[in-house]
Amino acid sequence: MYVTNADDSNGRRLDNGSWSGSIGMVHRGEADFTAAISLDLFRYHVGEVSEIIFIDEYSAAYKRPSVQSDIAGFVKPFTPLVWVLVLVLLLMVLVAYSLLSFTQHSLAILPTPTTRNHGVGGREVVQDGASGKQEPNPSKHNIINSDAVIWTVCSLLAQSVPLEPPRGVVKSVTGLWLLLSLILATVYRSNLKAMLILPKVTLPFNNLEELVNAGLPVWVSLDSHLHRSVYFADPNSLLGGLNSTIYNAGQPNNTTWGATGLIEGVHVVVVPKYALLQVMNTHFSKTGKCSIYLMDETFMKTNLLCLFFKRGSPFKHKFNYLIRRMRESGILDHFYQRALMNITECLKPIKSEALRPLTLGDFYGIFSIYLGGLYIAFCYFLLELLRASTGS
Structure with a gap:
């Protein structure tokens, strides 16, 4: 016969030395053994435990984040390094165009010299003022002018600006910059469309450090091995920092209340990973939706799950024999996979490859x-x- 305790918990040691939960029921003789529970030092000394059924690890779950628009999507077509290189190239072209234009302008205003022969092999150069080409003072022509800045930037932005560059090397520089701007603009447009259509997903946390820094309310079973470890941990450690986020002291401690708040997004639940997978599997089987997010990294990776018996129980050796046979033959692993057969879809990375309207x-x-x-x-x-x- 399967019986449950009133508070739906594994049990913890009370101030008077007695135990609550399912461990208390076994200790008082109201039950022969418990379901698989986490083993710790306190529970080990109050009764007897079976062979190890499963080695689990702790993880955290929260309401699954929804996809959202990426406000900064227009800068995503290029990496930061490419943007820096484009800016550097823009400045280089601007400086090169301005210097070459200034140099060519300065040479163009010099008077045209004439020559005349003076003897057999000598010649004398004289200035022909009448034929010299007079232009404005070169000091009035700035090296960096507004026309060069506007044309260089507008070319990169694919905007038409009337410009007739001087002949020679200046025209070659402008032609190369126009070609490069065309390539950059074409690649940017094609990547921009993909970046805007694909949605953005912001994960609330993905490891214990991010969970502590997120400041979200955390639900932890107050009679669990984790809660005792967090309570006695160094406050400056990551595990000790989790203590300040636990908010369910003095509130319902049963797992049903914790799972309901998890699905509704009220709090984060930190329990053994297998328990979270069971909640996700059950919820998906009932609703067909993946509403729970499970962080990738785990911690406290040696959480031992065993059956708990009263001291001197005749059932311990019988169960140990069965557990060893089932574990070595792979039956326990088969039961584990079959119990979570509907969770595959919910364990996929949170992303959307489907196109969507902007x-x-x-x-x-x-x-x-x-x-x-x-x-x-x-x-x-x-x-x-x-x-x-x-x-x-």
Whole structure:
């Protein structure tokens, strides 16, 4: 006959020396043995345990995060290193174009010399002022001018700007920059579409350190081996830091209450991984949805699961024989896999490869840049008005 205790817990030692939960029922003779429970030093000394059934590890679960729009998706087509290289290349082209244009402009305003023979092999160079080509003073031609800046940037942004570059090497530089800008713009557009369509998934935590730093409320069974380990751990350690996030002291301690709050997103549940997998499997079997997120990394990887007996119980040796036979023949592993047969879909990485229509949130990043540009232009316009009104 299968019996349950009132608080639906494994049990913990009370102040008067007695035990609560299923361990207390066995200790009082109300039950012959418990279901598989975690073994620790306190439980080991109060009764007898069977052969090890399963070695589990602790993990944490939370409400499964939903996909959302990526506001910064417009910068994702290129890696940060590529963006830095594009910026450096932009500055290099701007400087090269400006220097070459300035040099060619300076050479163009020099007077055209004429020569005349003077003797057999000698010749004398004289300046022909009439035929010299007079142009504006080179000192009035800045090395970096606004036309060069506007053309270099607009070419990269695929915007048309009228420009007739000088002949020679300057025209070669402009041609190469136009070709490179075309390649960069084409690659960016193709990657941008894929980056915006694929949604973004933000995981709340993926290891114990991130869980502690997240500051989310954590539910832990107050009679578990984990709770005692957390309570006595160094406050400066990761395990000790978890103690400040446990919030269910003085509240219901049964696993049903903890699992309900997990599915509703009220708190994080930290229990042995197999227990979390059972909750996920049961919920998916009933609803057909994966509503629970399980972090990848685990901790306290030597959580031993055994049956608990009263001292001198005649059932211990019989169960030990059965457990050894079933474990060595692989029957226990078969039972484990069969109990979690519906959980495969929920253990896949949280991502979506399916295409989706773009939403307004996908353009928030681009709109913010546009509004920022309008704000800067408006401020510059006010400065021009102020300068004109002061007459400076």
